[in-house]
Amino acid sequence: MSERKTVEEFNGIYLDLSKQSGKVKFAEAGLAWRPAGGAGGENFALDGQQFTQCQWSRGARGYEVKILLRDSGLIQLDGFEAEEFDRVVKIFRLFYGLNLEHKDHALKGWNWGKGEFGKAELAFSVQNRPAFEIPYSEVSNTNLAGKNEVAVEFSLPAGGNETGTNGHMGGARTKGRKSGAGKDQLVEMRFYIPGTATKRENDDDGE
Amino acid sequence: DENGVTQKKFKKFESYKRDNQFPSKVKDLAIVVDEKASTIVLPIMGRPVPFHIQTVKNASKTDEGDFAYLRINFLSPGQGVGRKDDQPFEDPTAHFVRSLTFRSRDVERMDLIAEQITNLRKNAVRREQEKKDLED
Structure with a gap:
């Protein structure tokens, strides 16, 4: 197998619609997010075992990765670039064995459904x-x-x-x-x- | 087929075809009136959600404390108004978004948005009428 990184990082990512963007790191153990500049000094961390499903779609701030969790909760990570899709697909497949579903949203502007x-x-x-x-x-x-x-x-x-x-x-x-x-x-x-x-x-x- | 029967009845209006057509301002998680697309883009849980002006009934603003509240009403069955041939009012299974209410501290901007929506709606109605007059 070709070279495989153990940690993947992205900058400019918003966690659960945070005011400030930050850095998200993915590793086999799970993910961690920290606001830019390290304000507050805390890390948000989530065990990869909690992930059950993941989706990629257009958000207001760039593209969004939504992760559904075992406890029926979810987290939203916004601010990815369109070109980062392939990289994120690989991360979820290799680290968590999950298929990143590309979900296109309705753009028709209809109010019925x-x-x-x-x-x-x-x-x-x-x-x-x-x-x-x-x-x-x-x-x-x-x-x-x-x-x-x-x-x-x-x-x-x-x-x-x-x-x-x-x-x-x-x-x-x-x-x-x-x-x-x-x-x-x-x-x-x-x-x-x-x-x-x-x-x-x-x-x-x-x- | 079951969908074709109801769908052929209403006219096709469409806000966007691709997600790169959203105005760049949607990133502010604020209401954006996109006149070119005859569409209002509303922030719902971090997602930009388009509503074509043809689905809008009206918009009204009220002030309460530090906030301005903007309520957008959409055309839906059971209101006794609206052009029903644009929308699947007869489809017994369709759900409708009937209204959305937003609040903001920026009272002046909310005034402006309410005005923009009202004007966009007026223009859409006028254009419809002109089209009808031509057909007659």
Whole structure:
């Protein structure tokens, strides 16, 4: 076998929509992330044994590697370059035995599709491509807001603080803070879900 | 086939074909109004998500404390409005995003975005009407 590195590094990577970018290192044991300049002096580390699935797709800040974890959580690493895809594929195959799935998102701009509940997140798909995903950890409340209408509210940093983690870890948002990442913060989302009467009819047909 | 029946009914509008067509400003995790593509790009959990202006019903801004709240309502069934031949309102299985609410400390920018969306919507409606007039 040809030369195989034991550690692979990438700079300019955001962890869970952190304010600051940092450096991520991959090795067989897992991954570690540290904000640029080492602010806070801590490393975020994750055991490779926790990884169950990984995806590559377009994020707001470059390309995103999303890793689904054994405990049904997930982490987002944003800021990869398009050309780094092949390198990341190799890393996940060789270090963790995982296939990095290239997931194209819906770009049509339609507001209709299918809400699908996965292990760690709700995905809204347009013609079988995800348009966006909402990790369950970010949802603070849901309610039936009207006939066929479901409202989903998101957790936001208390008092509107821009950083959800007291400035540690480059302002990375672990659980329940991702909506507060940007200048414009998603507060609530409402869905129209068609009536259940139709569904019951289908069930009677032997579905 | 089952999809063809409902799909042929509505017109095809499309925001983007490739993900490199997003305005570069989407990296700020902020709302971007892309007039060229007749599209609003909204930041949802770190992803830029396009919504074509044809799906938008209206946008309204309210202030509360330090924040400006922008609510974008989309066309969806059961509201008694909207042109239904553009959207699969008759499809009993389709889910719709009905509204999204964002908050920001930048009150002036939110005012501007609400205005941009309203204008984009007006222009889209005007163009539709002109097209219809030509067909008549």
